[in-house]
Amino acid sequence: EVKLLESGGALVQAGESLRLSCAVSGFKLSDFAMSWARQAPGKGLEWISTISVSGGSRFYTQSAKGRFTISRDISQSMVYLQMSGLRGDDTAVYYCVQSQGYYDSFWGQGTLVTVSS
């Protein structure tokens, strides 16, 4: 059974940094691309970042470029999202997502990040 468990969400001040973690199980991390998506309160889904199957390529939405970094540790079955320079509009539930090419097959339950200005 595929499981994705996010952690690390918190209430932070604008300008601060935060690292989100995602513990995966039920599949080999080296066989899948992994993504982060988010959902602001009462809003729709927004893709943030993807790390490729090989880990050699990373993609970011424009608002995340230069501020967020996606990474993974295959030995620990972990995926991370390092976020810096947080802003009020980064307030959202952040989801860890197993990606299959052009779509997303499984989503974690999410972790809440609140940025106070």
Place this chain on the structure above:
Amino acid sequence: SYVLTQAASVSVAPGQTAKITCGGPSIGSRGVHWYQQKPGQAPVLVIFYDSERPSGIPERFSGANSGDAATLTINRVEVGDEADYYCQVWDSSSVPRVFGGGTRLTVL
């Protein structure tokens, strides 16, 4: 970047058929994927590549894609189908994963 348009809400009576559309220029030439998100829960993939159903998704859920619109059809709608439904495509621009704004399905 590519924009997907969805109606904000759709209402249907139990047992009837719900059709949720997703519009975009020549969307028929792209693969469309659909996610269901129930209140307080994570999204769940219900249709991928226009009409493929993941294991565990009831046959009542089907999809089609042609021209400028893709459609998610839910037959014999149940109260448990109440949720927000999002369409998604891949785009070669700077935002490779594009989501529609979502449609709230209300079962009256």
